[in-house]
Amino acid sequence: MATIKDIASKSGVSVGSISRYLNGIHLKKENEEKIKQAIKELHYIPNQTAKSLKMNKSFSIGILVDNMDNFYSSQLIAALEQLFDHAGYFLLLTSHRNNEKTFEFKLAKLIERSVDALIILKAETKWTSFQKVGQLPLPVVSVEASLPDKKVPEIMSADMMASQKVVTKILQKRNKPAFLIPTESDYVLQQRLAGINAACKSMGVTLTPDQVIYVNYGTTEAYEAVAGLNKKGFDSIFVTNYTNAIQVVQGVRDCGKKVGTDIAVAGFGYSHLLQNMKLPVTLIKQPVEKVAEKVAETVLKLLDHQKVEKQVFIKDKIFWQKELQDE
Template identity: 35%
Template structure:
C-alpha cells in the first residue's frame, strides 16, 4: 500500500503539506497540482478508517431496518449509500426481520461498532427498547415513523393525507362502492394509510355498506386473495395500500382477463417508476423514496456537525399520479 510519505517524496513536498492537502486545506497552487499528480501516479488510497480513529470517528453510519428485500428498502438503502459515499462515509446495515425481541441486540451490535450515527426504519414508538434512544449520544434519525424524543429526528411522509386525497378523487370520479386491501394495523404507516381512506369515506358521506376492507399480510399471495374476495362480492373498484399486495391483486385481475380502467378500476401505493411498466398507466400514490434518502443523509450530517441543534420532524409529500386504471364515469 502506498504511504503518505511516498506521495510526499514523489511530489517533492513535505509530509505535512500532503496531510494538509488531504484534509482540504488551501496550499500554493503549484504544490496542490504536484500532490494531485503524485496521488494519481502512485494510485494512493487514503486510509479513511485510520483517519476517523484519530478524530474519534469511524466514518460509518449504522442502519437498522426490518426487511431488506422490499422495493422500498432496497431503493432507499441504495440512495442513502450513494449520498454517504459523497461524504466519504460508509454504512453498516442490520435487520430484525419482524423479530421485535431482537431489536435491542441489533442496536447494541451497531453501537459496539462505534458508528457515528444511527438510522432506524419504521421502528414503532411503543416498543420499550426505543426509550434508550434518549440516552444515546450519537445522532439518531427515524425514517417513516415519528419517534418524539429530544435527540431523535424523524423523516416521515404524509401517508394519511395522500391516501385521503386519492380516495376522495376516486369517489369524485363516480366510484361510491369500493374495496380496500390493507395490511394488519400493527404499524403507524399501515394505520395512517387505512385511516386516510376512512377520512375520505366519512367526508364524502359513505357508510359501512359502501366499502369492504380485506386485510392481507403484505404478501403478493394475500393481495391475490384479496382481489378475488372483493371482486367475487361484485366490487369493481379496488384500492391497495401496499405495493406487494398490489402486484398480487393485479395478477388475479390479469388472470381473470379483466381490463384495467374498463372492467375494473384500480389504484395503489407505489414506488418511483414501478407503475410506469403497466398498461394502462396505473393510478398511484407514489412515495418520494429517493428524496427520503437524500433528506435523511443531509440531516444526519447536520447533526454530526452540530450535535446541539433541536430535533425536527420533517414531513415529505407523496405524489398522486392519476393514470388510466380508474374508469371515469360520465
C-alpha cells in the same frame, strides 16, 4: 506502500497541507489538484485507523433496516451508500427483521463498533429499545417511523396526504369502492389508513364492513378477495402495498374485467415496475431518493453539530390513470 512524505515529494506540496487535505480541509484548488494527481500515481491508501484515532471518529454510519429484501429498503440503502461515499463515510448495514429482540441486539452491536451515527428504518414505535434511542450518545435519525418524545429527527414519506388525495378521488368518481388492508400494522400502514379515514370523513362517507377486506401479507388472499368483490359489484379497489396491487390486477383480469375501466385499481407501489408491466393502476410512489437525500443531509449536519428539523414529511408522487383524473 506510499506515505504522506512520498505525496509531498511528488506533488511539491507540504506535508502539513497534505494532512489537512486528507482530513477534509479545503486548500487552494491548484494544490488540491497536485495532491489528487500524486495520490493517483502513487496508489496511496490512507491509514483509516490512524485517522480515526486522531479525530476520534470511525467514519462509519450504522444503518438498521427492517428487511433486506424489502424493495423500499434496498432502494434507500443504495441511495444512502452513494451519498455517504461522497461524504467520506462507510456504511455498516444490518436488519431487525421486524423483531424487537433482534432490533435490540443489532442496535447494541452497531454501537459496539463505534459508528459515528445511526439511521433506523421502520422500527416499531411500541418497542422499548426504540423508544430509548434518543438517549444514545450519538446522532440518531429515524426513517418512516415516529417516536412520541420527538428526541430524534424523523424523515418520512407523506403517505397520509397521498392516501387521502387518491381515496378522495375514488369516492368522487366511483360508486362502490373497496379497500384491501394488511392485517400487519406498523407506522407506515397507520399513516396510510389515516389517509383513508380522513378522505372518508371529508366526503361524509361511512365505510360498511363489506368494503374493508383484511388480508395477510405474503399470501394470495388479496387475489382471492377480488372474485367476491366483483360479484358484489365493487367498481374500484384501493390497496396499501405493491404486492397486493399486483394480486388485485391479476384478480380483476381473471374475472374477465378490464383494469381501470371496469374496476379501477389504486394504491402504493413502485412506478417503474408497474409501468413496465403496462398495468393501468393509479400509483402512489414513495419518494425514496428524496428521503435518502434528506436523511444524509440531516446525519451530516448532526455530525457537524448543526441544528436540524425534528420532523420532515416528503411528498409522495402520484401517477394518475385516466379513470381517476379530472376531466
